[in-house]
Amino acid sequence: EVQLVESGGDLVKPGGSLRLSCAAFGFAFNTYSMNWVRQVPGKGLEWVSSISTSSSYIYYADSVKGRFTISRDNAKNSLYLQMNSLRGEDTAVYYCVGQGETYIWGQGTLVTVSS
């Protein structure tokens, strides 16, 4: 079955760090560009970061640039998001999204930044 499974979401204090992971199953992960997209519960969708198939090209939203780092390990069929200096406005469900012939979305993992 084609799927993406995120993990790592948690409650963290402002200024803290968190690492999200996304495991890919059932498709050729190394042929898909990958993205992180977030959604504040009850609100719209916001793109966070993208990484190309070979990690040659990496992009960030201005809101997370300098604080978040996207990476991937094609040998492990996995995508990561290292989140540092977290703020309250980073509270959201984070989705891993594969971009290839079509788009594949994970189920999401909740990150809550609160003291």
Add this chain to the structure above:
Amino acid sequence: DIQMTQSPSSLSASIGDRVTITCQADQDITKYLNWYQQKPGKAPKVLIYYASILETGVPSRFSGSGSGTDFTFTISSLQPEDIASYYCQQYESLPLTFGQGTRLEIK
């Protein structure tokens, strides 16, 4: 960044009604547009890609049209299971950008 303007933000319709949602890009995105359905507590699900291609397994009552800057999403006959929020998303260039969403309710 490409801005996507989606309307309406909410819509109330009866079972069997034809429902239409529009999405406008502020620059030419050719046909690089997805339409998503999202139910509460769930991830978005792709219904339409490349503006008009129905994703495998999606009922034929869903359709999409348009190119350039103006796009339309249609449900030909609304069913109870279609109650959800719907989003457009352009993928012509990064950053990926989304419409504000349309919340669809039963009248």
